[in-house]
Amino acid sequence: MRVYLPCTLPALAKAVDAGELGPAPLTGYAVTPALTEWYASGDTEELEYVALTEAARASLRMLTADRADGVAAAPRRVVVAAEVPDHAVSAGVDLEERARVRLSEPVPLAKVASVHIDDLDATSDIEAAIVALPAADGGDDDARFTVDGAEAHELMWYATQEIPDLLR
Template structure:
């Protein structure tokens, strides 16, 4: 099952060092029956896009807590199981993962480019629906997990000794 995990630059830096995202439970989004119900007649790609956007919104909420660059970050990963998250505030597609996710199970990372920083910073400071919607005017860029060092450098979190992941 493909899941989309909300993250930040600080989360990515910790992931680079530990090679695993955790501890469990981890909050994520997936294409669930309730997501499919929200987009009847749409294909799987559109449903995955909605799950990614939900994770990106949650990423904005994480920014205030960790002081990362004001850019949304979403990690796409393949996991064997996820259970529905019954928290109504999280919305359609919200799931909980009962295990840590190793870097090897991650398919890609999606992150804002620098042009989104003003909108994302405003939404992180005051997450109104209008400000969260404004973030969605910016596309998330696709990064391979092998490009984690380059992405962190772009986000302002380059490896301190210039070395990449082992």
């Protein structure tokens, strides 16, 4: 099953050093039965895009948490796409996040298919979204608009052999 794992550049560097994304359990996003039922008119590609977008939102939250913990993380959302055995994935029933799944095993880097990351042109909008996210969660409409502005940026696709270049 293709799973989209939210990440950050510091977390990706740790995964490269460890040879895997982990430890388990991990939260990811995938084309689940609940997502398929909810988005009935979409084809597989559209459903995978929805899962990727949900993972990008989770990456923004990871960036916000990193910053709160004093971690110097570049303002770029990162999503790792990986092929995970079905037995290691369980889908939840959260109606708000129909694509969310739980992985019971770490993901070896050999199972990573690609990495998706914000272009450098998006960094100012991502930075603004990191700052605005707590207020957006509190119901501030202007802050929500700022967070939505970050989501307007498409993530760029990178092959696994390009990961070292991304980490430089």
